[in-house]
Amino acid sequence: MIPDTSSDRPDWRNENLGTMKRVALWLANVVGEGNTFTKQQLHKAIPGAAQLDRRLRDLRDYGWVIDTDRTRPSLGPTEMLLTRAGDPVWEPGATRSLTRQPLTHHIRDEVLARDGFACVNCGLAVVEGPLEAPVKIVLELAHITPLAAGGSNTPDNLITLCANCHKLLDNSRGSFSTDDVWAQIETLSTHDRTRLLAWMAMDHKPSTPVEKAWALYRRLSRDQRRIITHRLGRAVVERTESEFPSY
Numbered sequence: 001m002i003p004d005t006s007s008d009r010p011d012w013r014n015e016n017l018g019t020m021k022r023v024a025l026w027l028a029n030v031v032g033e034g035n036t037f038t039k040q041q042l043h044k045a046i047p048g049a050a051q052l053d054r055r056l057r058d059l060r061d062y063g064w065v066i067d068t069d070r071t072r073p074s075l076g077p078t079e080m081l082l083t084r085a086g087d088p089v090w091e092p093g094a095t096r097s098l099t100r101q102p103l104t105h106h107i108r109d110e111v112l113a114r115d116g117f118a119c120v121n122c123g124l125a126v127v128e129g130p131l132e133a134p135v136k137i138v139l140e141l142a143h144i145t146p147l148a149a150g151g152s153n154t155p156d157n158l159i160t161l162c163a164n165c166h167k168l169l170d171n172s173r174g175s176f177s178t179d180d181v182w183a184q185i186e187t188l189s190t191h192d193r194t195r196l197l198a199w200m201a202m203d204h205k206p207s208t209p210v211e212k213a214w215a216l217y218r219r220l221s222r223d224q225r226r227i228i229t230h231r232l233g234r235a236v237v238e239r240t241e242s243e244f245p246s247y
Helices: 019-031 039-045 052-062 105-114 163-172 178-185 190-202 209-217 222-243
Strands: 036-038 065-067 079-084 139-143 158-162
Touching: 019 036, 019 039, 019 052, 036 039, 039 052, 052 065, 052 163, 105 139, 105 158, 139 163, 158 163
Parallel strands: none
Antiparallel strands: 036 079, 065 079, 139 158
């Protein structure tokens, strides 16, 4: 598709515009729906802009669909596809129409605790890896229904995701059809379909007690984890000896 260079739009090179507006205008005027681009091209077009990648992600709250190689395997590792242009955020008042109430610490803590302090998609906890070289995982709150689509900042519309899964969710909005989802469901066993149906009814995938314990354990310091490991090992041995005494 040929980029839309409508003269009615502001010039994306105008540094007085906000970064998100400039990104949206560059995508609409230079890239165009159905065409690919790279972050390198974006950074070259708008050099020195603050939080450029974050503003690109923010556009998804306004209905912009931007795919990567994760959601479109045909794309190269550095390519991105402007699948659909969303709301014209450069128009006066467009961004104010999106009510974005700040998430309180209470709501954030409630959602994180509910989800076991782990990504509900891949299961990564706050800290992963061996004790000698722990890796900190960035956990974020994601909106099930985007704010631009009428979603809210209430716990029932929020889930815990790691940064990678959050990007995957943002990039995949609008990229899958009901047929795609159903095709995946048809590969499941009857048992897994029943579990999935229960999650759908709750609109949430609950963590099991052992998953919650694991997530909490991974939040401990190295020394604290050694204490828990030793205590659990001793408890398992004692329980085994009591259930299967030697004669």
